Amino acid sequence: MQSARKYRARIMLVASALALAASPAEADDTFGFDIDVTLSRKAADKLASQKEEIVAFASYYGDPKRSAERHANELGQIDLTPQDEEVEIPGSGGRAHISGANVDPKQLDWIAGPAKVNLNIASARKSSSNNLLACDFIDGPLSDVRKAPITLRCSLIEEHPETKMWP
Template sequence: MKRYGSSLAMTIAASVLLACAVPATAQTDMSFDVNVTLSKKAAAKLAADKERIVVFASYYGDPKRSAEKHANEVGQIDLTPQDEEVEIAGTAGHAHVSGAKVDAKRLDWLAGPANVNVNIASARKSSPDNLLSCDFIDGSLSDVQRKPVTLHCGLIEEHVDTKLKP
């Protein structure tokens, strides 16, 4: 008597294989979230000046040997031709960085994971100068994607200690 696998067993096996496959969109998801907080003085100044906040993100990584010719002056691959900018209210809050400016073709040039650098400044609507001194991010994108990172800002004149956040 021949034994044939049941259709249920075959369906389960197919489901397991599909679950193990990584969809292409997951491989190129470059988005993450940042929470911005303000010192009392910074919050008061931005509110008085009706100023907004800008989160700047740039993506980069180390090149494969075969892609070294594409590296920038510091030996890295720029994944964004220009920073992605996300403007939020001057009252601080949540910023979603979509990663939409990442050149996905350049991901193939990386020897390892993508990194991200995030800086924050005032939007310069009320003054030509930046008013804020803020924590920043410079490291592995996957670390930043795990959960929203909180970056704290104060006025430059407050001389706040800024911190590198993971």
């Protein structure tokens, strides 16, 4: 009886370890950060009236090591994510968490210097095929972005706002 319990306990431990190994990005928030999205009054009113939402698109990249230049994209950078991470945000704005779950850790060996992140925000295009928003954006070292949530301001494109690049 005792050995059967020990056996089941070992199986549970192995199963837990395999689950973590199968989804390391979910268990590890190394590349995650938070943003706060705020809206101008006109943007908030328009998104509310059209029942529109907001989406943030994040991609991670780095400058190539000399030995990895052949892996660089057309901009001369190493893509660390095979596809952008998309996070939906309510049309009223608010806080969103970018997990970095799409980062391919194997490609970190190809970069010289810090991992960088590019994040853009747009309307989710649920009520219109056109983006309605002009927003601040992020483009820089991940270590600077992770220090504290960054507030990104959004306005309607027709308001002709000045946008800011963070950090």
